[in-house]
Amino acid sequence: MIRYGQQDITQADIDAVVGVLKSVNLTQGANIPKFEWSVMARTGARHAVAVNSATSALHIACLALDLGPGDFLWTTPNTFVATANCALYCGAQVSFVDIDSRTYNLCPRALEEKLIEAERVGRLPKIVAPVHHTGQPCDMEAIHALGEKYGFKILEDASHAIGARYKGEPIGSGRYSDITVFSFHPVKIITTAEGGMALTNNDELATRLGLLRSHGITREPELMTQLMDGPWYYQQVALGYNYRMTDMQAALGVSQVARLAHYVKRRHEIADRYNTLLANLPLTLPWQHPDSYSAYHLYVIRLQLENIGVSHLEIFEALRAKDIMVNLHYIPVHTQPYYQKMGFRDGDYPEAERYYREAISIPMHPALTDADQEFVVEVLREAMEV
Numbered sequence: 001m002i003r004y005g006q007q008d009i010t011q012a013d014i015d016a017v018v019g020v021l022k023s024v025n026l027t028q029g030a031n032i033p034k035f036e037w038s039v040m041a042r043t044g045a046r047h048a049v050a051v052n053s054a055t056s057a058l059h060i061a062c063l064a065l066d067l068g069p070g071d072f073l074w075t076t077p078n079t080f081v082a083t084a085n086c087a088l089y090c091g092a093q094v095s096f097v098d099i100d101s102r103t104y105n106l107c108p109r110a111l112e113e114k115l116i117e118a119e120r121v122g123r124l125p126k127i128v129a130p131v132h133h134t135g136q137p138c139d140m141e142a143i144h145a146l147g148e149k150y151g152f153k154i155l156e157d158a159s160h161a162i163g164a165r166y167k168g169e170p171i172g173s174g175r176y177s178d179i180t181v182f183s184f185h186p187v188k189i190i191t192t193a194e195g196g197m198a199l200t201n202n203d204e205l206a207t208r209l210g211l212l213r214s215h216g217i218t219r220e221p222e223l224m225t226q227l228m229d230g231p232w233y234y235q236q237v238a239l240g241y242n243y244r245m246t247d248m249q250a251a252l253g254v255s256q257v258a259r260l261a262h263y264v265k266r267r268h269e270i271a272d273r274y275n276t277l278l279a280n281l282p283l284t285l286p287w288q289h290p291d292s293y294s295a296y297h298l299y300v301i302r303l304q305l306e307n308i309g310v311s312h313l314e315i316f317e318a319l320r321a322k323d324i325m326v327n328l329h330y331i332p333v334h335t336q337p338y339y340q341k342m343g344f345r346d347g348d349y350p351e352a353e354r355y356y357r358e359a360i361s362i363p364m365h366p367a368l369t370d371a372d373q374e375f376v377v378e379v380l381r382e383a384m385e386v
């Protein structure tokens, strides 16, 4: 079976996890700050808060940015549901901005049009959450400029994009956003099994993220609002959660992140090879903006259905029948039943819907061999009957 994405685990990874299991601290040990520091060192962010998933990171990021009832978060419909759900957790509302037809990322022109209308009716968003789909950075300069003009905060969902660069700078640097979130789910670029991280350059946001991760509890005297009773003392100063990452996971993260550059380089080699192998087929290959260096979490092809005699579904099924576990990223969030109940309709975001009817994520991960790639291309060619 060839999967669309999968983890790469080395002996060093295994040794790191076993080392923690033989130690005193299975959680809240030295590996958490070590992992946070190693991600900060690779991104240039001033603060990092490791948590048990990107979904948790998105949730506490929204809370740290004061998102609540009466507020709006806007994101792209072409994302995993978590990017939108995090706003609903906070009692806020969600709306979407359609995608750019070439990058499949949130379209800054569509964003500006929607902002003009929202300003007119007095419903501007508090947060805009761009998603670096497939690992290709969004047009952050344009989104940031609109943020300055219309006064919204920017939460980057960089679940696909650790190791990516925008205008030469690592995603996570925070130059164009308030908080950036990474995911370490096994299909992503590096893994901690489950896990995520929130990065920021803002001291106050970092303090809030740290409190929200663990019950709103602090042991630091300067964060306490009453005098310390004694050395056993802690204080709850906010309502937080238990979103902590374990030390086994953090040790795995430290070991994995050391290979980040290698992984992204390997993903580019695979993408380049697909670009060559697929060049003469009736497909739209992943266009890359010159400002971006993608992390290539995904390699998405789009079928030029007008030039193909068979359907999207048939091609998908033909690949799966040969144990090529292709996937589709993403079903537009606004078409999910839960979102349709909130009043969203098919047709609301036509570009994301058109993308959904044509897109297939073909296998992309560091362990993919040349023979695997050739097999995928051969099965695809046969399935398309061209």
Ligand SMILES: *Cc1c(COP(=O)(O)O)cnc(C)c1O
Pocket (backbone or CB within 6 Å): 052, 053, 054, 055, 056, 079, 080, 082, 083, 131, 157, 159, 160, 183, 184, 185, 194, 195, 196
């Ligand atoms: C994977 C993913 C998430 C959720 O990540 P978890 O770590 O599984 O919570 C959120 N947003 C996007 C775009 C993702 O790809």
